[in-house]
Amino acid sequence: MLIEEIKKYVINTDLSSTQKKSLNYFLENGFPTTKDEDWKYTSLKKVLKRKYCLKSSDFELNDEMIQQYSLGFKHKLIFKNGKIFSEPKISGVSIKQTSDLCMPKNSTLCYLNEAICKNTYEIKFDKNLNLDNPIEILHFINNNNDYFLQLRTKITCGSGSNVKLVERFCNIGKNTLINSCMHADVKRNSFFEISKLQSYNDNTHTIDNTLIDQDRDSTANVHTFSFDGSFIRNNLNFYQNNENCTSNMNGITIIDKSNFVDHHTFVDHKFQNCLSNESYKGVYFDNTKGVFNGKIMVRPDAQKINAFQSNNNLLFSDSASIKTKPQLEIYADDVKCSHGCTIGQIDKKSLFYMRSRGFSEKTAKGLLTFAFLIEVIEKLNTKEIVDYAKTEIAKKLSIEKDLL
Template structure:
């Protein structure tokens, strides 16, 4: 495999550039674990429906060029109409303050690399960093071995971040296929509130493979929302591992909106560590061509009186391929759990396909848990109803598909984000809708 050979040939030089006493031992052991596990294949149960050969057989540069010629106008075009937001811009793995806008006060708002090398954050990193990310996944180990840049935010007790924060990861001016191992760490302390938007953008014709790991900690009475807008080019691959740990009376949401990217794999794990927790996972996927998008979710109900909601919608065109595998684990102690999981899909062409597998593992006896999935086509009666009122077949199909996907956006609190996702929906469905 070309990717494995790249790592074997370059890891010594790469690790030398990443010297840091706190991580040296972890990097070495993680790299060893990565080689031990190997890149997942279709023989692995968790990847039986997703073939990673397209990623693993390419050669990559692990040392991206830092130089770029991205303009402010190009950055502005990526915005969601959020002139009143804060944002942080990473280009070719480096934080660019001149293109970022940070107005937050009383919050430790830093890049991952800066925080990692800042003595006053040593205790924070030792307490949180890599404590909930799985140690048994190949790509989380690869990320730990090579992570250098990313987003770090610790929101102090009872601080409410009024403005959403948009984190941009941009690749540009790369002559070779490039790997990025981005790392995010979000800590919402007791009573705090924060909303983050994350997006990745490849401006080159060469391929980019982004291997991302995010850890989210939400404390008592805190609210943390993370929105992933995945609308990258057809020369991009993304493997995203997100882990969220919640304490009692907290609320955490992860919304994943996937429209672009040649191959996207999202792994999402929620861990309940207290009572009266609410977790929300919503997803909208609209893809075509030969794109593949794979959503794997897991909720670990470890305490009583908690609720989790999963609502994933998929629309697949041409020869695209979707995968959904949602797991809910309810421990024996987790009585009064309410867990809802739903995955609905529409196939628009004969060549499109979806593999869906909702799973429940329940060891408690006083719970309300439901799961379901549907795979079908548009309702012919509804199409006839719209066409009988003078609406063309194409427009009628698009309107029905828009309505089908729209309910997965209902808990977005950020109005510009909701409008942007609505516009992307309309664009992908080729329908003219006024917002």
């Protein structure tokens, strides 16, 4: 049904030759199904069932709304239904719209994005730019009908630059399916960090594709916080294209109701002396479903690689489920690679210890759960984000934030 809508939509649009190619590729292969290994546990069927429109409608956005959803960073880049509404003026940062931009892809959804996304933005950070404050990217979405939104951003971090981004969404409209593609080109000796704050409302479904190319001596960090949203699929790919790269991934997932979160990560170690670190923690309530798939690839001759991955989960309900697949593919011998994965509950003895000292069950459980997550929180170095994470976690665990 959505495919028909897409076909109808493209008739009235001018497509470049690359876009046409991508469109044909998408139409040939369609949306991923559970028969694809990467989508084995993630069915798009329910999400795609709705009648989405592809055209955006306009709405009014005022400062009050922005204030409400902002975490209070100095620099704000605000999008309205995928179009830039306001941008920060920072020297050394250029933001421009392009129409035709080829980016790497990891699923047919990226092809679709390339073919039909109208607002592609390129954000460039100059050489040796040291951004003192993170840039907060705020997306406001509001449409009259159920909406299939394409977002497309290319980020270039010039060599020696230091860039931090924070991304947040706010959907005030109808059911929205977001298909977002972000490609970061992290040049030599630069530092790039993005925090994805995924507190969507119940009628937002998200497919987030983040691909990061890293050059020599660079560091890339991605922090993902999945707290709300009925359907979240994160595809996070790191390509280490030269020596001495570091990639860090951290994730906290706490979901309830019948929400669904799927994290797919992939680190491609192609050169020597690189490092990757991955830590994903999940807490699942009610009828939630969690999926984790972490793949680490060490190519032939990529020696002296250290790759660590851990995925820990707490299940708090019999109706919740978790499917996890930590995967290693290693073709070099002088490497240290490990992965660990656990699924369990709060330790009864610890709980008893706290209960016997006068904590209510809720508080005791909440504190122990927070302790379980703290390893990831301690890796965060931005005050606003730590604050955000603690607020959301306290809300989810129904304990007072001051306790954390």
